[in-house]
Amino acid sequence: MVLFDIYSFAIVGLYLWQKLVENDKVLPTKVLKLISVSPSAWQLTLGMTGNGSRNFKAGDFFFISFPKVKGLSKEAHPFSLTNAPIDSDRQLVFTIRKLGDFTKKTFFVESWRYGSCRRTVRPFSSIIDNKKEADLIFIGMGTGIAPLLSLSRQYQNQRRIKVVWTVKNLNEAYYDQIFEKMKSDSFEYHMQAGRIKAKQIDELFSEKELRSGLFFVVGPAFAIISLENSLKKHSVSKDRLIDERLTM
């Protein structure tokens, strides 16, 4: 509970920081494509329209807003990059769960509009670059897979990667084919309906991965806390557990 409170505090800080400090780094964008990739998720592609900084990294997230769309909150919402700079430095792809006012209703009817976004650097890439020898273990829950697909694209063929993606139902596995095609001797991928159970950990991860791999876990907060507790019991030390909680 204490951990959870600290995290909520950090997220509030993040919002304030993005409002106060990052205001001058707004990137004007245009919606290029908005498609429904499953009953519960959109894929949004934004194109940069100005000369703003294109200096983004795999795994970064952006605060997105559509100030000119009537009836939509002007508030900027954070979403993780799904593509990587090696794919395009002018297009930003996001995977967005259809949840509330911003992501569900108005997004659908008011799609082809201009918007803006502000980049926020996630430390994921630097952590990976600083631990050059470690295997990368990416565990995504639902739309938590977004930054992990971005990182997978960027580090594929450079590092040993294992991706585990858990979805609620199999018809939510919208990136399954992409990951299947990425499989190789150095890229493993496993997808399943339902969260990882404690008893599965020994089957999913090798002894070496549990002892020395870098684990990135992205998804809803409560699910992350529970999985991380199980991973810690399987020798994954705190300094090798990096997470991103998409909910408070």
Ligand SMILES: Cc1cc2nc3c(=O)[nH]c(=O)nc-3n(C[C@H](O)[C@H](O)[C@H](O)COP(=O)(O)OP(=O)(O)OC[C@H]3O[C@@H](n4cnc5c(N)ncnc54)[C@H](O)[C@@H]3O)c2cc1C
């Ligand atoms: C750093 C960061 C990166 C994020 N990246 C992504 C991303 O790539 N894709 C994405 O879909 N969302 C992402 N989110 C969450 C996203 O910002 C919110 O889902 C969005 O702002 C909700 O806005 P809304 O008004 O539509 O829904 P709201 O009405 O604000 O939310 C409805 C309810 O859903 C819960 N909720 C929110 N997000 C999730 C989630 N992903 N899974 C389960 N429950 C959730 C909220 O706690 C709330 O109770 C990210 C959040 C953070 C902090």
